[in-house]
Amino acid sequence: MKAARERVGISQAELGVRAGIDEFCASARINQYERGKHAPDFLTVQNLAQVLGVPTAYFYAEEDNLAELILIFGKINPEEKNKFLNSAREKSKESDSFDFRLGTH
């Protein structure tokens, strides 16, 4: 989150205020989030994501690869998204990775 905030170029306090947090505690809360002292609820994460211009899921991606993919997907326009998703569907068919799900064979 810190990286995303610095890309936008705003302070911790400003990020909080823009996300709709009370101005008197915005600074403290964002700091607690960035340092991992506390975890924001989902609504707050959604608001933060909007301010920072990234999809909400970006904050929960464990693999760096996936995080980057989510970021890219959030930037391209809706028309491109469909093309993109279609080629993804193709690749998942081609893939020889085993399908772990039950009830599909």
Added chain:
Amino acid sequence: MKAARERVGISQAELGVRAGIDEFCASARINQYERGKHAPDFLTVQNLAQVLGVPTAYFYAEEDNLAELILIFGKINPEEKNKFLNSAREKSKESDSFDFRLGTH
């Protein structure tokens, strides 16, 4: 989450137990999560995601398009992921969507 659990074919209680939740309250907790009564913390979500065989970020995707993409990305093998990500990088260059980030021009 309900959909993912049903694909695996296990009960709410079993999902909880496999995710490391105490057997006497696993049922109640998973039910509260599925019905939106309460929200699990991130560690719990990670454990649930592992049991259900999906990337953690999947549970936080707001757009259906993105959710599907995350799901596919979670199924393909590591080698494919890199190829996939590279073509994604290409597309983000081609895209005429405006770049909102500061300090990049």
Added chain:
DNA sequence: TTTAATACTAAGCATTCCTTAGTTCCGCGT
């Protein structure tokens, strides 16, 4: 209809977060 498994819920306890009220850190101008 009885049974067993699964789904679901209320309520108090436990834990975590939010708010307040500060302190510390850092860069800049003098």
Added chain:
DNA sequence: ACGCGGAACTAAGGAATGCTTAGTATTAAA
């Protein structure tokens, strides 16, 4: 070096939320 202002950061209590318990519905099969 010193003071100033903005940004980062923190402790602690009050407020909110989740977790556990114990139990009630629901469903499907015998």
